[in-house]
Amino acid sequence: MSNAKALPLLDPGAEPCCPPLTERPLTAEEAVRTAAMFKALGDPVRLRLFSLVASHEGGEACVCDISDVGVSQPTVSHHLKKLKDAGLLTSERRGTWVYYRVEPSVLAAMGHMLGRATA
Numbered sequence: 001m002s003n004a005k006a007l008p009l010l011d012p013g014a015e016p017c018c019p020p021l022t023e024r025p026l027t028a029e030e031a032v033r034t035a036a037m038f039k040a041l042g043d044p045v046r047l048r049l050f051s052l053v054a055s056h057e058g059g060e061a062c063v064c065d066i067s068d069v070g071v072s073q074p075t076v077s078h079h080l081k082k083l084k085d086a087g088l089l090t091s092e093r094r095g096t097w098v099y100y101r102v103e104p105s106v107l108a109a110m111g112h113m114l115g116r117a118t119a
Contacts, residue, residue, distance in 0.1 A: 020115025034113065040086035045071055046079045050088060053100045060101040 019030070026034060041047050048069050053061045066076055080100060083089040089100045 020113060022115045036086050037088065037110070040083055040088055043079065043082075045069055045075070046083055049076065049079055050083055050102065053089060054102040054107065059104075060099050063098045063100065066100075 019026075041050060049066065052066060052069070056065065063077070063080070066080075067073075069076060071079070080089065080091070084091055084100075088102065088106055090103055091098050091100050093099075
């Protein structure tokens with residue numbers, strides 16, 4: 001397993017990291033960023049967790065609300081950390097609980113990168 005930090009989907013200027021996949025070939029750096037995102041989402045538990053957080057009322061989910069994804073709580077925390085390290089989630093500690101959020105800019109960047117389907 002690599003110890004390298006994943007590059008965020010968004011650059012500091014809040015521009016999407018990568019062009020639509022149908023627009024032009026990705027550069028090496030863009031491919032690294034895109035691969036980190038797909039790798040993080042490539043695990044069924046992480047994909048479910050990402051979906052759970054993204055679709056949760058108010059756009060954020062307390063770790064206390066995340067249950068029944070088929071793994072133990074320590075494993076849930078491990079997967080949430082992987083999503084956070086990939087730049088797909090942000091978190092905020094409030095008292096004893098941690099709240100996770102998918103920033104709208106991340107969803108916009110993902111949508112931009114996947115682009116429109118062509119007929």
